[in-house]
Amino acid sequence: MTLVETVVVVALTAFILVALAQLIRYFYVTNAYVLESTQALSSARRSVESAMNDLRGASYGADGSYPLAAAATSTVTFYAQVDQDTAVDKVRYYLSGTTLYRGITEPAGTPLTYGGQPETTTLVIDNIRNGTSTPLFTYYDANGVELTEPVSLSAVASVRITAMTDVNPNRAPDVYTLLGSATLRNLHNMNQ
Secondary structure, eight states: OOHHHHHHHHHHHHHHHHHHHHHHHHHHHHHHHHHHHHHHHHHHHHHHHHHHHHHHTOOOOTTSOOSEEEEOSSEEEEEEOOSSSSSOEEEEEEEETTEEEEEEEOOBTTTTBOTTOOEEEEEEESOBOOOTTSOSEEEEOTTSOEEOSSOOGGGOOEEEEEEEEESOTTSSOOEEEEEEEEEOGGGTTTTO
């Protein structure tokens, strides 16, 4: 191989590598939104599933409280064992602005009580875009009839979440609707 042939091979290899790098960069730049929205939507979907699993496990509180403590269109509070300890926690899912949060209050004291205990809050879903005509939480009785506000806690047999989320509010208005539902298993026999 001569020096000219070597230079030509190196130049062609460099050209191909630069072209390949530009192609990969172009792919990520043009598909960044799709990749980002797919990841955010997948995370939001897992969060809705987790919230519904928490609700399915609703049970009487450590202090004897009824399993469902509050039910409104943008918040639900109930008692369930959702972490690694054995105590039944007070769990609150609530919408603040455009963000859905989960708050957990651990019982303490003798006898166990939730009053005066700190609430640990975590972000569940960001950029919720539900309007006033689409409630975040809806409640149904044992016959599947939607309950209207004020919701009678003892009549609730199942809960449905409808979360309309915009994964990137700075881009085109792609609003995705996530749905989930949970039958409150530990209340099933009491509501019949």
